[in-house]
Amino acid sequence: MRVPPPQTRITQHGIFRWVDRSVVFGRLSKLCGAMDSGGEDDSGIEQRQAEALAAARSQARSELESVFSALYPPDLPEEDGMKTSRNERLSKGYQSIALTYGEVSATGFSDILAKVQDSYGGLPEKDGVFYDLGCGTGKPVFAAATMHPWHRCIGMEILGDLHGICLKALERWEGGLRHKVTVGETKGGAAEIEFVCGDFTVLDWSDGDVVFANSTCFGDDLMKKLAQGAAALKEGAIVVTMTDPVPSPAFEVLEETVMNQAGRCATTCYIQRRVAKPPPSFGPV
Numbered sequence: 001m002r003v004p005p006p007q008t009r010i011t012q013h014g015i016f017r018w019v020d021r022s023v024v025f026g027r028l029s030k031l032c033g034a035m036d037s038g039g040e041d042d043s044g045i046e047q048r049q050a051e052a053l054a055a056a057r058s059q060a061r062s063e064l065e066s067v068f069s070a071l072y073p074p075d076l077p078e079e080d081g082m083k084t085s086r087n088e089r090l091s092k093g094y095q096s097i098a099l100t101y102g103e104v105s106a107t108g109f110s111d112i113l114a115k116v117q118d119s120y121g122g123l124p125e126k127d128g129v130f131y132d133l134g135c136g137t138g139k140p141v142f143a144a145a146t147m148h149p150w151h152r153c154i155g156m157e158i159l160g161d162l163h164g165i166c167l168k169a170l171e172r173w174e175g176g177l178r179h180k181v182t183v184g185e186t187k188g189g190a191a192e193i194e195f196v197c198g199d200f201t202v203l204d205w206s207d208g209d210v211v212f213a214n215s216t217c218f219g220d221d222l223m224k225k226l227a228q229g230a231a232a233l234k235e236g237a238i239v240v241t242m243t244d245p246v247p248s249p250a251f252e253v254l255e256e257t258v259m260n261q262a263g264r265c266a267t268t269c270y271i272q273r274r275v276a277k278p279p280p281s282f283g284p285v
């Protein structure tokens with residue numbers, strides 16, 4: 001049994017700006033009114049709205065890539081997530097394959113959240129909470145906060161050295177990088193970003209509205225523990241996992257898609273939703 005490092009909590013606040021569907025549509029209201037008065041049908045209006053949303057998201061993706069290159073400078077080898085993870089696992093004798101480092105691309109992850117927003121009931125309008133279980137260097141946490149005005153975005157990481165990289169990136173963000181993201185507006189004000197050093201199997205994340213786990217290297221036992229923790233989520237909560245879905249009838253798979261892994265090929269990704277009650281044929285959760 002691996003022993004998690006002492007839990008520490010360090011909280012900072014930062015405003016991320018991205019494109020929200022309602023914001024884009026609101027800015028187009030006058031244009032749409034002009035279209036209506038000109039006799040354009042609903043399909044034409046919807047097409048123009050969709051084109052505007054796509055253009056704004058494209059610009060935001062460009063800004064996200066620029067900001068991330070500064071959040072995670074490539075010329076700092078001591079902040080290489082894969083090397084840092086390997087060195088710490090070797091020095092502390094961690095043998096579990098579940099601790100193998102993997103990293104999704106920031107833009108690829110943002111695309112998945114955009115899919116949830118557009119196709120599966122949307123993201124919470126206010127007081128929303130996002131979790132990344134095994135957040136590595138924190139990139140999905142920043143990407144999530146950039147896309148939507150969450151109330152809180154929390155990353156949980158058991159390896160202390162990776163947790164340290166998260167905090168360094170957060171310092172750079174607070175040092176001025178957040179002001180370089182200019183596309184869109186947030187409706188919830190400042191998102192609280194928190195990185196927790198600890199084992200997600202013993203931490204509480206039951207208040208999550210959207211939970212992500214880059215679970216490609218999770219074994220069966222860890223996936224079962226993930227399912228046990230996820231059972232405490234509210235009805236309608238979204239869980240995104242890699243390679244395998246949550247092994248629980250309490251979750252319905254909304255879509256099986258792919259997400260790009262940084263420096264690797266695309267990996268199967270599951271978008272799942274917490275249901276009120278699993279079908280009786282499956283037995284208890």
